[in-house]
Amino acid sequence: MRLRHGTFAYLPDLTDDEIAAQVKYALERDWPVSIEYTDDPHPRNVYWEMWALPMFDLDEPDGVLTEINDCRSTFPRHYIRVLAYDASRGRQTTALQFLVHRPPNEPGFLLTRTEGSDRRQSYGLSSYATTVATGDRYGQE
Amino acid sequence: MSDSKQPKSGFGLYRPGKDGKTTEAQQSAPEAAEAEEGEPVLADTAELDLAADEARQHVEETLAALETELVGLTQVKRRVREIAALLLVDRARRQFGLASSRPTLHMSFTGGPGTGKTTVALRMAQMLHAMGYIRTPKVHTVTRDDLVGQFIGHTAPKTKEAIAKAAGGVLFIDEAYYLFRQENERDYGQEVIEILLQEMENEGGSLVAIFAGYPDRMDAFFSANPGLSSRVPHHIEFDDYSHDELTQIAELMVARESFRFDDPARKAFAEYLALRMEKPRFSNARSVRNAVERSRLRQAKRLVELQRPLTKNDLITITDQDVYGSSVFEATGSGPDDDETGAAQPDEEGASGDDETA
Numbered sequence: 001m002r003l004r005h006g007t008f009a010y011l012p013d014l015t016d017d018e019i020a021a022q023v024k025y026a027l028e029r030d031w032p033v034s035i036e037y038t039d040d041p042h043p044r045n046v047y048w049e050m051w052a053l054p055m056f057d058l059d060e061p062d063g064v065l066t067e068i069n070d071c072r073s074t075f076p077r078h079y080i081r082v083l084a085y086d087a088s089r090g091r092q093t094t095a096l097q098f099l100v101h102r103p104p105n106e107p108g109f110l111l112t113r114t115e116g117s118d119r120r121q122s123y124g125l126s127s128y129a130t131t132v133a134t135g136d137r138y139g140q141e
Numbered sequence: 142m143s144d145s146k147q148p149k150s151g152f153g154l155y156r157p158g159k160d161g162k163t164t165e166a167q168q169s170a171p172e173a174a175e176a177e178e179g180e181p182v183l184a185d186t187a188e189l190d191l192a193a194d195e196a197r198q199h200v201e202e203t204l205a206a207l208e209t210e211l212v213g214l215t216q217v218k219r220r221v222r223e224i225a226a227l228l229l230v231d232r233a234r235r236q237f238g239l240a241s242s243r244p245t246l247h248m249s250f251t252g253g254p255g256t257g258k259t260t261v262a263l264r265m266a267q268m269l270h271a272m273g274y275i276r277t278p279k280v281h282t283v284t285r286d287d288l289v290g291q292f293i294g295h296t297a298p299k300t301k302e303a304i305a306k307a308a309g310g311v312l313f314i315d316e317a318y319y320l321f322r323q324e325n326e327r328d329y330g331q332e333v334i335e336i337l338l339q340e341m342e343n344e345g346g347s348l349v350a351i352f353a354g355y356p357d358r359m360d361a362f363f364s365a366n367p368g369l370s371s372r373v374p375h376h377i378e379f380d381d382y383s384h385d386e387l388t389q390i391a392e393l394m395v396a397r398e399s400f401r402f403d404d405p406a407r408k409a410f411a412e413y414l415a416l417r418m419e420k421p422r423f424s425n426a427r428s429v430r431n432a433v434e435r436s437r438l439r440q441a442k443r444l445v446e447l448q449r450p451l452t453k454n455d456l457i458t459i460t461d462q463d464v465y466g467s468s469v470f471e472a473t474g475s476g477p478d479d480d481e482t483g484a485a486q487p488d489e490e491g492a493s494g495d496d497e498t499a
Contacts, residue, residue, distance in 0.1 A: 052298070055305065059277060062347060063305020 001108030003041050006081055006097040016065060019082070019100050023061035026084035031095050032056045033064050034085070035071055037078045039103075039137040040130055048081065068100055077103045077138040103129075103138035182238035189233050196232065199271030200225050207264045211257050212393065213386040220377050221265065228272040245374055246274065246349050247341055249317075249363070251356040252379025255427030258353045259313070261379075265351070266311040275349055279310035285319040288333045296329040300336045309347050317352035318362035334366055341372050382425050387414050391429050395459065400437065405461035410436075416469045432467065439463040 004010060014022070026033055033055050036048035051071045055064060064082070071080050079102055086095035107128035114122050129137040183189065191197065204225065207218060227244060234241055246269065250258040262280050270278035283303050290296035304312065314320070314337075320330040341350055352373065354362070363370040382390065388411055395402060402410060413432060417423060440463040444451060 055302075058305055058308070059279065060305075060309035060347070062308035063301070066301070066305065 001106055003079065003102060003106055005041065005099050008098045014100065019068065020061040020065055022098065023064045023082065026096055027058050027061065031084035031086050034083050035067055035080065036083060037071055037075050037080045039078045039134055040127065041079050042125065042127060072101050105139060183236050189236060191229055191233060194229065194232065196272050197229060200268055203264055203268045203271060211260060212389045213382055214257060214379060217261060217377055217379055224375065225268055228274055232272065247373045248351045248375040248377060249359060249373050250351060250353040250377050250379060251359045253355060253381050253425055255425035256379035256381060257426060258379055262311060262313045262351050269349060275311065276309035276347060280313050281307035281310060282313045282315055284315050285330065288320065289329045296332045297336060300333050304340050304348060307348060311349045311351055313351045313353060316354050318354045318358040321362050321365055323365060334369055338368055338372060384414055384418065387429055390426050391433060394430055394433050400457050400459055402459050406459050406464050409461040409464035413464055413467055413469055435467065436463045439466040
């Protein structure tokens with residue numbers, strides 16, 4: 001199952017040139033760009049691990065692309081996303097967030113139904129990948 | 142993330158970009174697809190007029206600005222023209238579809254303090270941008286402090302940050318010889334040089350590195366780093382200015398600030414320069430600018446003490462009195478001369494070197 005996450009979720013995966021163009025768009029608006037990764041893509045997991053530091057004062061996307069590629073080679077089986085913060089409102093506002101890397105195979109999510117009193121049903125969602133310890137998910141060779 | 146894995150992704154919607162473009166091109170004109178960025182390849186017999194190249198206009202403007210702004214430096218100007226010609230011909234070759242690798246344009250600028258290295262770097266960036274060699278006409282000036290870290294593992298991120306900030310433009314490394322300290326082999330400067338080399342070797346990289354510094358120390362720097370030296374094909378030397386050139390520079394600076402020397406003042410300034418050039422820590426155009434600034438200071442003091450209404454002429458004229466006030470004219474020269482800051486503080490160059498053009 002293909003994870004749909006962030007902006008451009010329903011588009012095909014962006015190429016590096018397209019990523020660079022989006023990053024350039026963010027940099028032109030003075031949004032600092034940062035990179036995050038995770039192997040727990042639960043929709044409620046908003047806190048992904050940060051890759052390096054947010055990148056301030058850039059004019060060109062080359063530096064961001066270098067960091068993305070470093071992150072990809074370190075975590076080839078993780079989800080990696082790029083975030084752009086708009087600080088102009090005086091608080092941390094995510095202006096743009098999109099996936100730049102995904103694991104080669106994505107098993108998808110398990111929907112669990114738990115029956116409570118009065119036939120009330122509660123639903124739970126968990127990724128098949130998270131049955132394995134973190135770091136070994138998405139098929140380690 | 143390759144698209145080939147999911148050929149039917151995106152719900153089969155039309156997708157602007159590579160896929161659509163190539164199929165369209167293949168349908169209509171198969172030969173057009175070979176050309177990069179859709180530019181048609183010229184036929185073997187076609188003729189190309191270099192003068193008609195629109196980029197050339199920008200380059201000529203930049204070169205003309207260089208010519209009027211900077212006095213002397215004939216050798217430097219010639220090298221800049223050569224590089225412009227190289228890029229122009231390279232563009233023409235590409236229009237004929239001739240394969241050629243991107244020329245390497247990393248440079249070293251060697252010359253005394255105040256000889257215009259920073260100014261030429263700015264003009265160079267504008268020219269390279271006009272020729273489409275770099276994406277922005279931006280010069281990111283760094284010194285050792287901006288590249289070298291304070292502990293193990295600090296240097297690489299710092300250097301990469303500087304490279305990221307300069308991406309698409311020019312990375313101007315001022316006082317580059319400080320990166321290499323022969324007496325300390327564990328100095329982190331070596332790491333900076335390695336990372337820079339890696340980036341300079343990178344074919345797809347869009348960075349032009351300019352190493353600047355004083356001639357003798359740069360020679361030692363390059364001979365100690367043969368790997369670096371061999372990757373910097375353009376060595377440009379900035380000669381010290383002659384007395385005549387410095388006088389011209391002073392005239393230009395004064396005119397740019399809407400002042401003028403009267404005739405005795407002109408003579409006095411020439412005398413001043415002759416004396417000042419003999420003194421230690423003379424930094425060419427920068428010393429001239431400092432001298433002009435202090436003449437203005439003395440002029441202002443003199444005008445305030447005049448105790449009479451001033452005319453426009455009073456305000457724009459610098460007299461010999463203002464020039465002779467300099468401590469250089471004191472026989473012993475023991476007085477505190479506030480002029481000599483340029484050579485002692487390397488940081489000043491980045492900030493002030495371009496002021497001679499301002």
